[in-house]
Amino acid sequence: MDFDEIVDDVGRAVDLAGVAIIVCGAVAATAVFVSRLLGRRQALPDLYRLYRQNLGRTILLGLEVLVAGDIIRTVAASPTLGSVAVLAAIVGVRTFLSLSLEIELEGRWPWRKAAAGVDRDRV
Template sequence: MDTFRDDEMQTSFLEVITVVGFGIEAFGILVIIIGSGISTTTFVRTYRSVEEGVAYKKYRKGLGRSIILGLEFLIAGDIIRTVVVADSLENVGILALIILIRSFLSLTLHLEAEGRWPWQKDSAP
């Protein structure tokens, strides 16, 4: 009887973790959508009132930052779902590949948005 209850608890735990992982990923997508909307709205409001190119640079920076933050949540959701729920070596390999691709995107977007690598000090005061 206890074995049945343990299996039921384990199944419930895995279901909760799966939902939490998907929830974190959904939040990451929401961050990207909202950040993109805010960046676009700000760009449309300011592009005629500032110097040429300034609004575009701010737009790219804001858009890049929202994508980077969203990617961080997507990676976190993947890690939670894959490590806790799917414990096969194949799934861990797929997770590693996904994290590698998303981390590369995050680094290159950071370089594009900030003009420096994440580990470099900010030169502007």
Template sequence: MDIHLVLEWLIWIVDGFSVLVIIWGVVVAAFMFFKSEFAKKAVTDKMISRQLIRAKLGSYILLGLEILIAADIIGTIANPSINEIVLLAVTVLIRTFISFFLNREIKEAQELAQDQA
């Protein structure tokens, strides 16, 4: 079996897994959101719950982005051209930038939820 074909399949699997992780995070966050919103809690408790839900969803999105970066690295190994390397560098830079700010927002949401608790 050709190694490039195996790597292409591996890229599809890893990409698909990253999408599943993000979708799962959305499902978990939606479940938590509806559970919190329909519970008989004080408004401030619901605000705390929303901050924690945002942090949880953000963590799933971050994990999905990290898995996508792994798929891009595998793709560059499969096709190591200068074009692919530059594309990988730009993609990793953009995703790292997004991850940095998303991670910062998750920490802020957790701290806000702890302060309000």
């Protein structure tokens, strides 16, 4: 097994971890939502908002891990101009998705500080 094969396998393993994070996180967020829904400890709009936040955080983490896998496979294994351009496009799209999700979850730009005294519900 040569270096390129090892790097490709590591990149695929990181990609698999990213997908697993998204799937497991989505299942966990759904389980928490259903549990709270059946327990009716909170109003439905609040439960839905928390569900979306938990699901969004899971997707953000998974996207970050998937970007790491892309970087490992593209830059370490085959750093051609074409592969780096494809990587740049993939990272650009995933960064846009991450930024959009962050704004959706927090209700503000990521570089803006949270308002003093605001306690965001987190699970």
